[in-house]
Amino acid sequence: MRFFVLKDSNDLGVAVADTLSIPVAPHEERDFKDGEHKARPLVSVRGKDVYVLQSLAGGGGASVNDKLCKLLFFIATCRDNGASRVTAVVPYLAYSRKDRQTKSRDPVTTRYVARLFEAVGTDRVITLEVHNLAAFQNAFRCQSVHLDVRKLFVPAIQRLAQGLPLTVFSPDSGGIKRAQLLKEALEAIQAEEIGFGFMEKRRSREVVSGDLFAGEVKGSAVIIVDDMISTGGTMLRTALACRQRGAKAVHVFATHGLFSPGCEALFESPAIDGVVVTDSVPSASRAGSEPTSRIEIVSVAPLISEAISRLHTNESIADLLGEEDGGFLSAAETKEL
Template sequence: MYICNLHSFFMSFKIFNGSTCGKLTDSICNLLDISKGDCTVERFADGEIKIKINEHVRDKVVFIIQSITSTKTNSVNDSLMELYLMIRTMKRASAQKVIVIIPYFGYSRQDRKTEPRVPISASDIAMMLETAGADRVVSLELHCGQIQGFFRDIPCDNIYTSCLLADALIKDQQLKNIDLSNMVVVSPDAGGVSRARSFKQMLSIAGVETDFAIIVKERDTHGQLNNMNLVGNVQQKDIIIVDDICDTAGTLLKAIDELKTYGANKIYACITHPVFSSTAIEKINNNKNIEKMYVTDTIEMKKQDEFNIIHQVSSAELISKVIHIFVNGGSLNSLFISELPIQTI
């Protein structure tokens, strides 16, 4: 249990969740040793969302934890509308402050105009959350860090997950399941270079020095992937592909095939957000060139028994520390310099 000095603050803040982060929120509340807020999310007969907060929140600081993603019963849009209505309900119930924690920020991939007459959806969602009355937004591993700038009047914090995934690799190394002495960290595209470098830095802090490589994508005028070019040496090396999202797994598996043509040995993947749309899980499990995939629980797993090579890493402790910092008036800078225990080998 992550023991926090929170009992003196218990009467002043509460943690609620929507339908996408129930298990994660339970783990967070257990770590903080507090009870989860009582909230009911239901549907009217026509599918409209009905929110009911079953306890008073007047003058309290309210944390709402909700990923903008699909579930077995909800679409991405349902999850977003749930979040919007929960924020509005809290504000109408006279909550002192509403801090929204979005482990996975859906719509973040549309962060710029790539062709005429298309939305910048990430900016529009930011505007929507501000209009709803959110006082602060926190997300894990935003697809693009500049999304923070789409929030004009409230802070938006981007919490990196490199420390979580690097720690998982270190622990597997200690269990003799992985040899980190011959590793190359690979970014599957130019946009993810800073993310992959951060991961490489986390390994370096733990005493593991790795090389670095980038896969550069070439697309046609319609945005279709034409070619992949590797910058860096991976021949006879073990690989760690680092990315933020795995949706259909198409880009990941193409990157794996490309690395194999350049002579890579064992290939591992560290992905923050396991969206896993369509047949992604089946394709990953059937691919013989990937040894293991590490993901976080920003999105709840749907079919745990099918995850033969996928290992889920909990983000509950990281989010618990974020909440602890907000409640006690600390600085998030401690998270950016990685206070999480990465075990040195």
């Protein structure tokens, strides 16, 4: 096995390698003054099972497009130099928001990005908590592996609840399935019923509307869960609605802490007791390291490293992909089982 980590995701990559007890394979990355760049392995990849980790969130001086292009070129050069198999480990997969046409002539970028990975010879893509699981699975013709993080969140939720009854809440109708799966994971461990609810949300030309509020939150600790936090407006809107209806505590959980400009309102609002995200993107770790931060970071390194280990040795990863719920198995993995 060769495990490469492109520099924009170095911290997470090193943590994954440490958990796997393998070294990060050396490589070169060079940026040219006109904005072009190159990356190449500094060790032989001929006949090797190659894994390349790069999270595709903008920041740290590089755009989403720069990171995507660099990852694709690196995968291609590994194939050109004889790698037997190349797996892209992409904790945050960019361009997943546009998974269908909602207006005339809309792009479907989920499908376009899949074609780019396939065009350079990617054998498999591993990612975490995509925006729309069905769209992700249908977009790729190569093997796709979706890792669900809800088990990582359960210990933090149990600790933060502080004995209050729990309600898992989705900030929009598109996230209902995600919230339901987290609710079921908590109920399986706690052996007690967990509340559930969601809000209506419609977005058009950056204007958010919708007032429907479904669920009972009075007197409970509300766990609002989503795949990502960008500006945090959706989460804050939901938190305020929960507080108005008597929630005793509100905690926000998301896999990807993108934290775009404007997210300050989320962290400063008294409606929210805290924010829990993973280290899937560097911006989350940077925000969580601030002395006054209200952000708690849960590492996804153990989850990713276990998936890589099992895939490399051709072992089943059903327990990482949702066990018996049937919603998180790739087509190839389902056939194996």
